[in-house]
Amino acid sequence: MWAYFVCLTLLCSPTAHGSYGNDLIGLQDWQSKILDSIESTITHYLNENDEVINANLMLGVSIMKGQLMSCVNKPARSRKSFELMKRWYAINKVTNKLYEKFYRTNITEPKITKKILDPELWTSSKEIIHSTHHLPINEADMDSSVVEDLFFQNVSDTCILELLTSCRPSAKCIRSELEDNFLGYALTHQVLYIHILKKMNCIKSSVHIILDGFTQDKCNTMFNEAMYIVGDSNVFNDYKDLFIEQIAVCGMENMVDFIRPEWLLVLMSLQNQQGCFQSGDDNQSCDLHLAGVSLAALGVYWKFVCFKNNKIINKG
Template sequence: MKYFIVYLTGVLLISTCIIASVVSNSNDSLVLLTKTLDAIEFAVDFFHQEHPNLNLDAVIGTRMVEGQFKVLLRKLKFHPSKRIPAPTIARIERLQKVAGLVSEEALPYIATFTPQYYNEIGPIIQEGFWEMDYPSRDFDPDVKIWQYKEGESLMEQKSDDCLAEFFGTGKKSKKQCRISDDCWNFMTAPGYSSYSLSHQVFYLEIGRQFGCHAQMLLKNLAKHQKPINSLQELFCKNMANEAIIIAKNGFPQRKQDLFMEQAALCGILGYREFFTSNWLEPILSWQDELYGCYRGELVFASEVKLRDGVNIRRKREERPLDHGCLCHRTTVALAALGQYVRYITEYIQLESTVPQ
C-alpha cells in the first residue's frame, strides 16, 4: 500500500525508499493535493447552494473541514515549507472559511426542521468543535483484528441516546457527562462492524472533545478495559481492515459511504493507513462531474439487518437533494477528502526534510 508518510512534531527518520513508494516526486504529490482541493471546493460550493436543504449530518462534514483546516493552517504556519506554494495555502484558508460560512447558514434551517435532533446533539455542529489535533501515527502491529461479520450490532437511536448523555440533553438526565453503564458497555464492546463500529469511534471522539474525558476514564477503569486510546486504536484498526475488504471487493456502491466515513473518523485520530493514492482516486471519481455532490443508492433509507436478524430502519435517513445528490454521502466525502489534504500536505513537508 502506498502510504502518505507524515511528520510528527519531532523528527522522524524514514528511509528514502519508503518515501519513494508514495509518489515519484513532489510534483506528483502537489498534483494530488490540487485535485483533492478541487473536489472539496466543488462539494462545498454545492452545499453552499443547497444550505436551506441540508440536514444536521451534512453540517458535521462542513464543520470537520472547517476545524481540521484550522488545525492544518496552524501547523503550516509553525512549520512553513517552500514546497507548498503560497496560493495553495491561501486556498486551504479560503475553503476553511467557506466551510464555516456554509455551516452557519445551514444552522437555523436545521434547528427549525429537526428541532429535537438539533437540541439533542447540536453541540457537534457548533464552531470549533472539530478542531481536534491528534498526532499522525501507524497502528501497533500487535493490535487484534477480529473476524469481520456483516450486519449491525446496535441501533442508531441507541448511539444518539448515548451521545445525548454527554451533552445532558437526553431523557434520563440533564447533567452533562453522566454516562450510564448501559451506554458505555454498548459503545465500547469489541466485535462490531460497519456503521456500528464507526459509531463507536464517533462516540469516543465526541465524549473526549466535549469535555467528558474524566468521566469516560472512570468508566474505563471500572470496567477494567484497555485505555481509551487503545480502544480507539482497536476500533480504527478493525475499521481499516474492513476498508481493505471493501477495496478488494471493488468498492461496491453500497459500501462507498461507509468507506469514506471510516477514513474521515479515523483520519482525525491520526491513523494514516486509510490514506493511499489507490484509495483517493476512486473517491475523487465518485464525485458528480456536473454538480459536485456525491450520488448513489439510498443506503440510509433501506432496511438494515441487525446480526440477530431483526430488520431496522435507520433513523437518520439519507436526505436526497436535487439531481440525485445525497447529503450524507457528500458530507462523508468532504470529511474524508479534508483528511487527505492533511496527510498529503504533511507528506510534502516531510519530503523536504529528507536528503535527495
C-alpha cells in the same frame, strides 16, 4: 448514518509500519486538488435551496473544517504555498456561509446542534498512529453487521446526546460504546463517541490513554473491513458510504494506514461535475450523507498531506 442527530476497485497490500512518508509522496501534488474538490461541493450546496441542507451534510462539513484546522501550512515560502493558503482561507469563507445557510432553517435544539457542529470538536493531534492488522473480514461478517447497525445506531445516538447535554457518561453508555465484536457503522459510531468523550473532557484525562487503545483496536477492525470492501466492486457498490466513513473517522484519529493515494482516487471518482457525490450511476443523483462523509474524508487527506509538507515528526 453518522452517529447522532437530535430528532438526529482497488485492492492494495497493508502499509508497512514506518512508511508514512513514502505513502504520501504520491499525495504531495494532491493538496490543491483536494481543496478544489472540497470547494466544489461546498459551492454546490450553497446554490441549493436552504431546505436541502441537513445535519448529515453539516456534520461532515464540521469534521472537514476541523481537520483543515488541525494543520495549517508554514508561512508561505513560495508562490505555490502562498496560493494554497489563499485557497484555504477562501474555503473557510464559503464554509462559514454554508453554516449560516443551515442555521437559517435548522433551529431545533440550537445549543446541542452548535456543540456537535463546532469544528474545534473535530480537530486532531499531530501524533501519527499505525494500525496492527488482524483477521480478514468476510461477506458473512458484513451481512451480520447490517442487523447490528440498526440496533446500535439508536443506542449510540442516545449516548452521544447524553455527552452533549450533560457531559456525564452513564455506565450503560460506556459499556456499550466500548464493547467489542461490532462491525460496520457501529464501529464508526463508537469511535465518534470516544472522540467526543475525550475532546469534551467528559472523563478523566488519566483514562484517555486507555480510550486511545479502544479507538486503535476499533480502527484496526475497520481497516480490515475497508480492505474487504474496496477489494470487490460488487461489495463496494453496497458499502461505498461505509468505506468512506471509515476513512473519515479513523483518519480523524490519525490512523495513517487509511491514507492511500488509490483510496483517494476512489473517493474523488464519486464526485460529479456539479460537485456533489453520487450514490449510484445516475449523474444527477446527489447523496447528502455521502457528501458529508466524503467532505470529512477529504479534510483528513488534506491534513495528512499538510503534515507531510510541514515535516511533522512521525511519533507512531
